[in-house]
Amino acid sequence: MTDAPKKGWFGRLKEGLARSASSLTQGVAAIFTKRKLDQAALDELEELLIRADLGVATAAKVVAELRRTRFDKETGPEEIHVALAAVVLPILQPVQKPLAFTAKPHVVLVVGVNGVGKTTTIGKIAHNLTRDGKKVVMAAGDTFRAAAIEQLTIWAQRTGASIVSGKVGADAAGLAFEALQKAREQNADVLLVDTAGRLQNKAHLMDELAKVVRVLKKLDPDAPHSTLLVLDATTGQNAIQQVEVFRSVAQITGLVVTKLDGTARGGVLVAIAEKFGLPVHWIGVGETADDLQPFDAESFARALTGGDEK
Amino acid sequence: MFETLSGKLGTVLDRLRKRGALSEADVGEALREIRVALLEADVALPVVKTFIDGVRPKAIGAQVLKSVTPGQMVIKIVHDHLVEMLGQTVEGIDLNAPAPVAILMVGLQGSGKTTSTAKIAKRLQDRDKKRVLMASLDVARPAAQEQLRILGEQAGVNTLPIVAGQMPVEIAKRAANAARLGGYDVLMLDTAGRLHVDEALMSEVAAVRDATGPHEILLVADALTGQDAVNVAQSFKDRVGVTGIVLTRVDGDGRGGAALSMRAVTGAPIKIMGVGEKLDAIEDFHPDRIANRILGMGDIVSLVEKAAETIEKEEAEAMAAKLAKGQFDFDDLRQQLRQMKKMGGMQGLMGMLPGIGKMKQQMKDANIDESVLNRQEAIINSMTPKERRNPKVIHASRKQRIAKGAGVSVSDVNRLMKQQMQMADMMKRVNKLGQKGFMRSLGGMMPGGPKFN
Numbered sequence: 001m002t003d004a005p006k007k008g009w010f011g012r013l014k015e016g017l018a019r020s021a022s023s024l025t026q027g028v029a030a031i032f033t034k035r036k037l038d039q040a041a042l043d044e045l046e047e048l049l050i051r052a053d054l055g056v057a058t059a060a061k062v063v064a065e066l067r068r069t070r071f072d073k074e075t076g077p078e079e080i081h082v083a084l085a086a087v088v089l090p091i092l093q094p095v096q097k098p099l100a101f102t103a104k105p106h107v108v109l110v111v112g113v114n115g116v117g118k119t120t121t122i123g124k125i126a127h128n129l130t131r132d133g134k135k136v137v138m139a140a141g142d143t144f145r146a147a148a149i150e151q152l153t154i155w156a157q158r159t160g161a162s163i164v165s166g167k168v169g170a171d172a173a174g175l176a177f178e179a180l181q182k183a184r185e186q187n188a189d190v191l192l193v194d195t196a197g198r199l200q201n202k203a204h205l206m207d208e209l210a211k212v213v214r215v216l217k218k219l220d221p222d223a224p225h226s227t228l229l230v231l232d233a234t235t236g237q238n239a240i241q242q243v244e245v246f247r248s249v250a251q252i253t254g255l256v257v258t259k260l261d262g263t264a265r266g267g268v269l270v271a272i273a274e275k276f277g278l279p280v281h282w283i284g285v286g287e288t289a290d291d292l293q294p295f296d297a298e299s300f301a302r303a304l305t306g307g308d309e310k
Numbered sequence: 311m312f313e314t315l316s317g318k319l320g321t322v323l324d325r326l327r328k329r330g331a332l333s334e335a336d337v338g339e340a341l342r343e344i345r346v347a348l349l350e351a352d353v354a355l356p357v358v359k360t361f362i363d364g365v366r367p368k369a370i371g372a373q374v375l376k377s378v379t380p381g382q383m384v385i386k387i388v389h390d391h392l393v394e395m396l397g398q399t400v401e402g403i404d405l406n407a408p409a410p411v412a413i414l415m416v417g418l419q420g421s422g423k424t425t426s427t428a429k430i431a432k433r434l435q436d437r438d439k440k441r442v443l444m445a446s447l448d449v450a451r452p453a454a455q456e457q458l459r460i461l462g463e464q465a466g467v468n469t470l471p472i473v474a475g476q477m478p479v480e481i482a483k484r485a486a487n488a489a490r491l492g493g494y495d496v497l498m499l500d501t502a503g504r505l506h507v508d509e510a511l512m513s514e515v516a517a518v519r520d521a522t523g524p525h526e527i528l529l530v531a532d533a534l535t536g537q538d539a540v541n542v543a544q545s546f547k548d549r550v551g552v553t554g555i556v557l558t559r560v561d562g563d564g565r566g567g568a569a570l571s572m573r574a575v576t577g578a579p580i581k582i583m584g585v586g587e588k589l590d591a592i593e594d595f596h597p598d599r600i601a602n603r604i605l606g607m608g609d610i611v612s613l614v615e616k617a618a619e620t621i622e623k624e625e626a627e628a629m630a631a632k633l634a635k636g637q638f639d640f641d642d643l644r645q646q647l648r649q650m651k652k653m654g655g656m657q658g659l660m661g662m663l664p665g666i667g668k669m670k671q672q673m674k675d676a677n678i679d680e681s682v683l684n685r686q687e688a689i690i691n692s693m694t695p696k697e698r699r700n701p702k703v704i705h706a707s708r709k710q711r712i713a714k715g716a717g718v719s720v721s722d723v724n725r726l727m728k729q730q731m732q733m734a735d736m737m738k739r740v741n742k743l744g745q746k747g748f749m750r751s752l753g754g755m756m757p758g759g760p761k762f763n
Contacts, residue, residue, distance in 0.1 A: 047355055053536040056349045114559065114587075115420025115532065120451075144587070146464070147457030154452035201563040232420060236352030236536025238564035259419065262505040264538035287419070287450060 037075045042067055045080070052267035052304060055237050058274065062087050085301045091270055092297035097279035099226060099254060105137065105183040105191045107216060107223040109176075111209060111250055112230035113242060114197030117258035117284055119148060121230050122192045123155030124284065124292035130160045134189040139179030140165035141172045141212065144196040152194055158289065162186065172196065172208065173215040180219050193224065200245035209250050226253045228281065233259045233266035243272050258284035261291070265304055332380060337369040340384045351604045353567035354540040357574045365391040389601050396570060396597035401579040403430065403554070405440070407525040410489035410497045414522065416515055416550055417530035418542060419503030422558035424454065426530050426584055427500040428461035429592040430556075435467055440495040445470035445485035447478035447518060448502035458500055465589050468492075478502070482518045499524065506545030515550055529576065530556045533583075535568035543575040552576045557595070558584035566603050638734040640698035643726075644690045647683055688716040689726050701730055 035041060042063050049059035065087045075083075099108075108125070110118050119142065126136045138161050142148035149165045156163035164179035176193050183191040195212065198205035216223040229252045231239050246252050257266050260283050269280065280295040332340075341362050348358045365388055374383045405411050413430070415423045424446065431442045444462055446469070448454035455472045462469035470485045482499060489497040499522060504511035519527065529543065529552045546552055555572050560583040573580055580595040690698065692715030697704050704712070704727065713720045 050349055051355050051537045053538070056346050113534070113562070115422055117420060123452075145457070146460035147453040150453035150456050151451065199559065199562040202561075232532075232534075234418060234532070234536060234538045234542075235534045236564070236567065237350060238352070238534045238562065241563060259505075262418070262538065263507055263541040264536065268536065 035075070037066070037070050037073055037080075041075075042071075045084075049267065052265040053236055054267035055240075055271045058267075058271040062270075081302065085298075088270055088301040088304060089297060091274050092280075092301050095255075095273045095277060095280045096295055096297040097254070097281065098294055099228075099279075099281040101134075101190060101225075103220075103222060103225050105180070105188045106225045107180060107183075107191045107193065107220065109193045109195065109212065109216070109224035109227045109250065110230060111195050111227060111246055111252075112197060113199050113232075114145075116197070116230045116232040116235075118142075118197065118230045119151050119155065119194055120287065121228075121256050121258060121282075121284060121292065122152065122194050123159060124289055125282075126155065126159040126161045126192060127289035128292060129190055135186065136161035137179060137183040137186060137188040137191045138163045139176055139191060139193040141175055141179075141194045142196040143168055143170045143172050143175065148194070148196070161192075162188075173211045176212050177215045177219060180216060180223065184219075200242050200249075206245065206249045213250055227251055228254050228256050229278075230256045230258055231266075231269075231272075233257050233269075233283075234262065234264040235268065237268060237271075239268045240272060240275065243276055243278065247276065247278070252278060254279040254281045256280070256282045256284065256292075257295070261285040266300075267304060269300075270304070332369055332372050332374065332384065334370050336380070337366060337384070340381070341366060341369070344384075344388055347605060348567060348570075351565035351567035351606065352534075352536045352539070352571075353604065354537050354571035354575075356540060357571045360574065361391070361395065361570070364395070385605065389605060392570070392601040392604060393597045396573055396600055397579045397595070398597060400594050400596075401554070401581055402594065403434070403526055403528075403581055405434075405438075405496065405525070410443070410486070410494045411526075412486065412489075412497045412499060412522045412524040413526045413528060414499045414501065414515075414519060414524035414550075415528050415530055415556075416501055416546060416552075417503060418505065418532075419451075421503065421530045421532045422556075422584055423503065423530045424448070424457050424461065424500050425587075425589075426528075426556050426558060426582070426592070427458065427498050428465050428467065429584065429589055430528075430582060431462075431467040431496070431498050432465035432589050433592060434496055435465075441493065442496045442498060443468050443470060443485065443489045443492060443494040444498045444500065445481060445488075446472075446500045447481050448500060449476070449478060449481075450502040454500075454502065461589070468494075478514055479517050479521050482522050486522050497522075506542050506549070512545070512549045519550055526553045527551055528554045528556050528581065529572070529578070530558060531568060531572050533557050533559045533566045533568055534562055534564040535571075539568040539571035540575050543572045547576045547578075552578045554578050554581040556580075556582045556584065557600075560593075560600075561585045561591070565606060566600050569600050570604060638730070638737040640690050640693060640701055640730060643730050643733065644687060644698070647687050647690075651683055651687075685716065685718060685722065686726055689713075689718060689723055692716040701727060 045066070046059050046063045049062055050056060054062065062084065066083055070083060110122055112118050122138060126138060129136050136159070138152055138156050140149040140152045140163060142152070143166060146168075149168065153163055153165065155161075164175065164182050166175045166178075172195060179193065180191055193212070193216075195209065196205075198209065200206065213224065213227070227250050229243060229246045229250075231242065235242070243252065243255070255272070255278050257269060257280060260266055272278070273280070282292050283295050283300070285291045285293055344365075345358055345362055348361065349355065353361070368391060369384055369387045372383065372387055374380050403413065415427050417423050427444055431444050434440045435442045444458055444467055446455040446458035448458075459469045459472065470481070470488055473481070473484070476484070478501065485497055485499060499518065501515055501518065502511070504515065506512065527550060529546050531539065531542070535542070543552070555569075555576065555578055557566070557569050557572075557580050560566065569580060583593050583595055585591045585593055689712060692712045693704070697708065697712075709720050709723050713723050716723075
């Protein structure tokens, strides 16, 4: 069992990211079977990066860096992976930070737009924590979407966490307040607060989120100790906008990137890491409780640029 | 960010002002900017390439309208091509099959399938007077079936009773049976979110399709999707078949390039847009709106069209002849005021410009007074034809008479005269640069605008 999770972790990540990387790898291999890194090759490389959702500006930057260091040099696929990773890694490395639990109860507020996987992520985090013997309380703060409370309740049952829930349409801030009180009473280690999905351009919904934060602070001025923004890897450049707005409304402290088990490569994360420097705690690579993995900059960078997991 | 495209095109095509038709080199440069804009809007790269190849021949040799800039002209051509590719006609959900007509909803996790299912069902029932039954085949996500049941209650649409432990194909068969026996017109099948690379789940949804023979298979796609949209669309098309697309989260501030990617890859029309969280927040697809958003152009296209139809040719030509001599009198100013009013006044004109949305409140605060145009026209109307043609004759007593006639103060008359003088000055200067160039910059000179205060 000691070796299994590590292997499982690596296997899963590899499996998930390999799929993300496969088409890119093929692309890189196709371009760089020993040829000169000339302008045409660099152009094609830039396109590959754009297709990985890096965005036009970031892709151009990465390619410019490559041009500076190895223009017109004879280059094979392996070298190009290494060189690409060398450009991307310094951007991603600083944001690779696990979530540190500092308070008791440590309040984690989970926010994001609709359908990115907030509730599932909370279920997975709870699974990780309870497995480590932590006492977890969940707050079913998505009082808007039909059956969101039921969904989180099932996750509570699966993971052995306790749950505080109210009625549909109840005030999310009030519920969060009550949940923090209960978490204190129960001497819990962590309180995970779910919230309704909201598009960042809906001012009234963002106000509602600000209110949740305000109300939590009445009980504990330091709460929420962590505010996680969940990003969907299939999202394109709008993810930057999401980080920008959620950060200003809810003081985001870290990110979770979900759905990396598909073909989406989440390249926008490079731009986000560069622009905001927010820690990335976890990535989601599947639907089961085990499919939450710590973010590993090196694996991510390597997979993003099509390198294998050697 | 939204103004970047028009800004960039303005720079690229600036020197074009003196020429009438777009050359290949001009177009090539402009299309490079368009390419970046489309990529920034999350249109998938292969689709961007096809698009650029398609629009190039249309743009080369196009005549530039007198009243717009070449940049605006290119945007118009690009926009029209975009609308064409997005699908010009509104195609609704096709129910032309023996009842109960099955509609299968497929898509990635979190794309909005369940909510869209309930929204479409509600609309079919309320607006089209169909009897609709909904069934959730989502046995993967906790409480997903419960979610559809609750939405059904809220929407007043019946849902198939939940039987715990049944697998999707079983549920689908039971649903088809219930729909037949219950005399329903439409059966909506909501499915679990699945990754397009998940072999097992893709086979499962294909099996559901084979068991129920749906007349419509709607791919539900998030408007915020990035480059991956092509992979998703291609896989669902190949493995399940797609007859239409439901585009969700159109109420977000994403640029919506995924719409074009999905449409291009599947060849299936976008039938419905989700525009909010409430159950009635769906709309028919508006290619125009999505095209504008992808280009981030506000409504510059309508501006181009309006400019084209409003500014009558003769008027423009007569004016041009005068201006060739470097004149700009009150007759010309009046004509210009009238043209502006035709185009919806200051607010209307500015509302059509991209990036103005944010400024609307500021504009309100700044109190841009529409009646200024009317007042200025009234002042000009109070002048004699001689005064209009030759403003130099207007001295103190004439000013008083004009002010009285227009119901304004003398200082208002002075202000307008100063404005006319400044414009006449500018005419002379611009005239040296070339007449066509001037015609295009005419729109920029608004009476009462910041330049002339």
